[in-house]
Amino acid sequence: MSNSLPVLDPVRVVACCPPLSAQPLSAPQAEQIAPLLKALADPVRLRLMSLVASHTGGEVCVCDLTEAFDLTQPTISHHLKVLHDAGLVEREKRGVWVYYRPRTGSLAGLGTLIGCPPA
Amino acid sequence: MSNSLPVLDPVRVVACCPPLSAQPLSAPQAEQIAPLLKALADPVRLRLMSLVASHTGGEVCVCDLTEAFDLTQPTISHHLKVLHDAGLVEREKRGVWVYYRPRTGSLAGLGTLIGCPPA
């Protein structure tokens, strides 16, 4: 059971759509985008995503992430899996440690879709 | 029971935070922002928000919204309430009809927070 099937590529999913306020989203588009937002729509996962995305070096070790929360290790692992299954982060195992990186452009694409301030 | 208590002002909530990838989000910040994403993290509500935000004239009548979905009227009403409680849309009743408008800047703020492509 590979848990790493690339369910959706958020970059591609989002790139196909103009901003929400430009024109009505089609039902199929909404069905593809909503899961990405759902993956972010949890305080813990939002902080995890922010920690991963803002970390200098472009990656974070899981061991550093678990320490940042008052939650059990399996719970953090679960949330990371949700972010990974949504295509928002990449995993790389090196030795005993696992490192997470933001998927390039996934957040930027979502930001553009939701709407950015006038250029 | 007024359902219209301004739970959170998304514009203010989001304006206080730099983009996710700029620095780690604090726990309290994440707790405030996650509900906004949650409100959008449903295919129906995402389309509703897009319909409201993209409509020429700046507002949409509920009667036009219910027709766009294969769902019962109470279900649409429920979803609109969720968007309203999150502070993403405004309501105005005129006669028998109710019109919804996007809250100015709420989507733009969220977009900036999530991350926009490099200027």
Add this chain to the structure above:
DNA sequence: CATGCATATAGGTGCCTGTCAATATAGACG
């Protein structure tokens, strides 16, 4: 090989949520 450490998976539990049918509210109009 045995032990230890880092991470993931499995399974269970209580709460949240999307949907519907039924009903309420409230404005317009004869």
Add this chain to the structure above:
DNA sequence: CGTCTATATTGACAGGCACCTATATGCATG
């Protein structure tokens, strides 16, 4: 006032989700 129309509320139910404990996996090292 009675009726019709537009929208909201209520209550119920099925499915989903966040969290935990317990266990598995997999790498490293003595």
